[in-house]
Every structure is written in structure tokens, then in C-alpha cells.
Amino acid sequence: MTDRDDNSDTVDDHKLRVSKIQDGTVIDHVRAGQALNVLAILGIDGSEGEEVSIGMNVPSDRLARKDIVKVEGRELSQDEVDVLSLIAPDASINIVRDYDVIEKHRVERPDVVTGVLSCPNSGCITTGDEPVTSRFDVLDDGVRCGYCGRIVRDDIPSLIES
Amino acid sequence: MRHDHLITSKQLSRADIETVLDRAAEIDADPSIVGDRHADALLGLLFFEPSTRTKMSFETAMKRLGGDVVDMGSVESSSVKKGETLADTVRVIEGYADALVLRHPKQGAATMACEFVDVPLLNAGDGAGHHPTQTLLDLYTIRENAGLDDLTIGIMGDLKYGRTVHSLAYALTNFDARQHFISPESLQLPREVVYDLHQREGARIREHESLDEILPSLDVLYVTRIQRERFPDENEYQKVAGEYQIDAATLDAASDDLTVMHPLPRVDEIAPDVDETDHAAYFEQAHNGVPVRMALLDLLLRNARGETDD
Numbered sequence: 075m076t077d078r079d080d081n082s083d084t085v086d087d088h089k090l091r092v093s094k095i096q097d098g099t100v101i102d103h104v105r106a107g108q109a110l111n112v113l114a115i116l117g118i119d120g121s122e123g124e125e126v127s128i129g130m131n132v133p134s135d136r137l138a139r140k141d142i143v144k145v146e147g148r149e150l151s152q153d154e155v156d157v158l159s160l161i162a163p164d165a166s167i168n169i170v171r172d173y174d175v176i177e178k179h180r181v182e183r184p185d186v187v188t189g190v191l192s193c194p195n196s197g198c199i200t201t202g203d204e205p206v207t208s209r210f211d212v213l214d215d216g217v218r219c220g221y222c223g224r225i226v227r228d229d230i231p232s233l234i235e236s
Numbered sequence: 237m238r239h240d241h242l243i244t245s246k247q248l249s250r251a252d253i254e255t256v257l258d259r260a261a262e263i264d265a266d267p268s269i270v271g272d273r274h275a276d277a278l279l280g281l282l283f284f285e286p287s288t289r290t291k292m293s294f295e296t297a298m299k300r301l302g303g304d305v306v307d308m309g310s311v312e313s314s315s316v317k318k319g320e321t322l323a324d325t326v327r328v329i330e331g332y333a334d335a336l337v338l339r340h341p342k343q344g345a346a347t348m349a350c351e352f353v354d355v356p357l358l359n360a361g362d363g364a365g366h367h368p369t370q371t372l373l374d375l376y377t378i379r380e381n382a383g384l385d386d387l388t389i390g391i392m393g394d395l396k397y398g399r400t401v402h403s404l405a406y407a408l409t410n411f412d413a414r415q416h417f418i419s420p421e422s423l424q425l426p427r428e429v430v431y432d433l434h435q436r437e438g439a440r441i442r443e444h445e446s447l448d449e450i451l452p453s454l455d456v457l458y459v460t461r462i463q464r465e466r467f468p469d470e471n472e473y474q475k476v477a478g479e480y481q482i483d484a485a486t487l488d489a490a491s492d493d494l495t496v497m498h499p500l501p502r503v504d505e506i507a508p509d510v511d512e513t514d515h516a517a518y519f520e521q522a523h524n525g526v527p528v529r530m531a532l533l534d535l536l537l538r539n540a541r542g543e544t545d546d
């Protein structure tokens with residue numbers, strides 16, 4: 075087993091080179107290459123002083139290679155977790171307090187995400203200066219702008235609002 | 237009809253459509269039934285891109301209901317030029333009018349605008365998005381000429397950019413209609429629209445590159461214009477456009493009952509000799525815009541006042 079189900083890291087060379095956190099959130103089983111997008115979609119850039127650790131291309135039984143993100147001092151809300159599902163549908167979320175995983179859940183795809191993605195359609199009303207919050211319906215295989223109807227299936231991370 | 241606004245044809249159920257068309261038929265038969273019911277009502281016309289026909293059709297409809305219109309005027313002469321947002325414009329005009337009609341070059345404009353207003357808002361075209369009132373008058377015309385059930389319809393021309401085509405296709409999935417889409421490969425229905433249509437129960441669609449094979453089986457042929465500007469070079473356009481033009485001779489192969497429709501204005505996709513045949517329904521179709529828009533405005537205005545259907 076290379077996947078760990080808890081917050082304890084091992085000394086094995088192949089295993090996580092990411093330190094344990096005391097309080098916060100571990101986002102595990104992120105698809106390889108998506109760790110930075112996970113941070114972007116959560117709006118975490120370290121500017122708030124959060125301590126963030128990232129493991130990339132870590133061996134995983136379930137995904138072969140996975141990314142892992144640990145955010146010290148911050149517990150993710152359910153909304154944030156739901157939004158993660160768009161780019162990390164296999165992710166598991168571990169809420170850690172005092173080094174113990176006290177809560178563990180898988181992400182669930184929400185029906186709608188608001189204010190997270192921006193529409194790639196330059197003819198869409200949301201791309202102008204209107205006072206409007208983006209809204210996307212979540213489809214089985216992509217997302218769809220709630221205003222212009224554009225469907226995006228690939229490269230959803232590129233739509234993440236900066 | 238319980239809607240506050242009319243934004244897309246997707247929101248319309250079969251019952252909604254029938255309510256509007258039935259009402260339109262009643263008004264068409266006897267315009268006096270709406271009387272002076274809306275004598276105090278004002279309709280706000282917000283046309284952010286020119287569309288003389290659609291605008292005049294709404295204006296006529298409102299005046300025939302006894303009401304009047306206030307018109308934002310051309311974009312060039314309005315505050316929009318100064319950079320005012322659409323959200324602000326609709327909130328201001330809402331203070332003057334009992335209902336709003338919006339035509340805007342951006343897709344989703346009406347969806348957004350209706351979030352800012354309480355008065356009924358009718359989408360009169362949002363970029364490449366939707367044009368539901370056109371769809372309702374198209375459906376009215378189809379029902380009058382061919383009926384909406386057990387219908388075989390061919391929709392030909394520029395299917396890629398034509399919002400009227402997309403709107404109509406969605407609405408027809410509420411009925412027992414076989415839809416045949418005829419276009420050059422480069423102007424096929426957007427894959428997203430095909431995807432959507434397949435999501436809808438009752439969608440029966442097929443795509444063709446040639447009219448010949450399908451023409452004899454059609455009850456309705458809905459023709460749209462192929463625009464020159466969609467093609468990088470004139471030769472390409474000429475080659476393609478010619479194949480999707482019809483004249484009276486083309487229609488020899490059609491059923492005697494075939495109804496030919498077009499959202500107008502046409503250029504040369506329907507030759508003038510078709511006008512003289514019993515097939516031509518496009519001028520009637522344009523006239524139907526008035527009773528259909530009268531019916532819609534009547535329903536939405538009464539809805540907004542909390543009145544129920546008779």
C-alpha cells in the first residue's frame with residue numbers, strides 16, 4: 075500500500091515527502107498535476123499566511139500517481155470541497171485536529187458552482203463589465219455556463235477565476 | 237403559463253406553448269377580446285442592436301393591446317455609449333415600464349437582465365443565444381399550416397449561427413416532430429445543441445448535407461439564410477450557398493402540402509417564384525408575430541398583476 079488513509083506519513087522513500095500537519099486539511103487523491111489548480115480553485119496562495127505543503131506525482135494504488143495538498147490552519151467548507159470535485163473528482167478530504175484525522179470525506183459533485191469559474195465565451199454577458207457572478211451548472215462530463223450555455227469539458231482549471 | 241419572464245424556448249413546456257398559441261389564435265380571430273385591458277401599460281423597448289422588424293412587431297402588438305411603448309432609441313444616442321452596464325439600464329427603465337423587451341448582442345444578456353428586474357422581461361434575441369418569441373410565432377405558423385404532431389420538418393441553411401433554428405429545435409422536442417437538419421458541413425448545428433437535443437426526451441433528429449433525399453417526405457421546410465460573411469472567400473460561399481437555395485422548380489419534388497417558412501429577411505435563398513405557390517408561408521409567418529406577441533404580452537402582464545387566466 076502506498077496510499078495512506080490517515081495523516082501519518084511514513085519514512086519509506088517512496089511515500090509522502092510532505093510533513094504531517096497539526097490542524098487543517100489534507101486533500102488526498104488529487105489527480106496528478108492538479109495540485110496547483112486545487113490551490114487556485116480554493117483561492118489559497120499563501121498570502122493569508124497559511125502553511126501549505128504539496129506532494130506531486132506521489133505513487134498511489136488507486137490513481138497510480140497522485141498529488142496531495144496539505145493546508146495547515148484551515149478547514150475546508152463543504153462548498154469548497156464540492157467545487158474541488160470539478161478538477162479532483164477522486165479526492166478525499168481529511169480534516170485534521172491536533173494531528174488526528176477527525177473527519178474524512180470524499181468530494182461530491184455539486185449541481186452548480188458560482189463565482190469560481192469564468193466563462194471562456196467572449197460573446198457571453200458575464201465577460202463584460204456587468205455586476206454578475208459567474209454560474210456554471212455541473213454536468214456529468216463538464217460544466218455549462220448558466221448565462222450563455224457554453225459547455226466546457228476539457229481544461230476546466232483554465233477557467234478558474236483569478 | 238406561470239413564467240415571469242420569457243428568456244429561452246427551453247423553459248417552455250408543451251402546455252406553455254399551447255397556452256400562448258391558443259391565446260394567439262383567439263386574438264387573431266377577434267382582436268377585440270383583449271379590448272383595452274392594457275390601456276395603461278407601457279412596454280419598454282431595449283434594443284442594443286438594430287432589429288427594425290422585431291421591434292416594430294412588439295410595438296404593434298403592444299399598441300393593439302391598447303398600451304404604448306417607450307423606446308430607449310439607438311445605442312449610439314443612449315447612455316450605453318457612455319459605458320452604463322446593462323444591469324443599470326434595465327433597472328432604470330423598469331421604473332418607467334410594465335414590461336421590457338430586450339435585444340442584446342451578448343449571449344445570456346436576458347438571463348442576466350431578468351435577475352435585476354421584477355417586471356416581465358422578454359428576450360428578443362441575445363447574440364447567438366435565443367430568440368423565443370420568434371420560435372413561438374414559428375410554432376404558430378407550423379400549427380396553422382401543418383399541425384404540430386406527426387410533423388416532418390426540414391430545417392435548412394445556416395444551422396450553426398442561427399439562434400432561431402436552435403430555439404425552434406428545442407421547442408419542437410415537445411411535440412411528435414421528426415426534425416431533419418440540412419446544411420453544408422461547415423454550418424451544421426453546433427455539437428452543443430445536438431447534445432442538448434439528445435438530452436431531451438422526444439428529440440428525433442437527423443442531419444443531412446442535401447435536401448434532395450429528404451424533400452419529398454417533408455411537411456414543412458424552414459429555410460434560413462447562409463451569410464456571406466461566414467466564409468473567408470467568395471468562391472467558397474457561392475459554391476455552398478447555391479446548393480441551399482430553392483425555387484419553384486425545386487419544389488416540384490415536394491409534397492403538394494409542403495409549407496415553406498423563413499424567419500425573414502431573405503436574400504436569394506428562396507426565389508421570388510416560390511412566393512406565388514401555395515407553399516409560401518413566410519409572409520404569413522411574419523404577420524403572425526403580432527398576435528403571438530399580443531398573446532404573450534397579455535399573459536405576462538396579467539401574470540405580473542396577479543390576474544389569472546380567464
Ligand SMILES: [Zn+2]
Pocket residue numbers: 193194195198199200219220221222223224344
Ligand atoms: Zn457564458
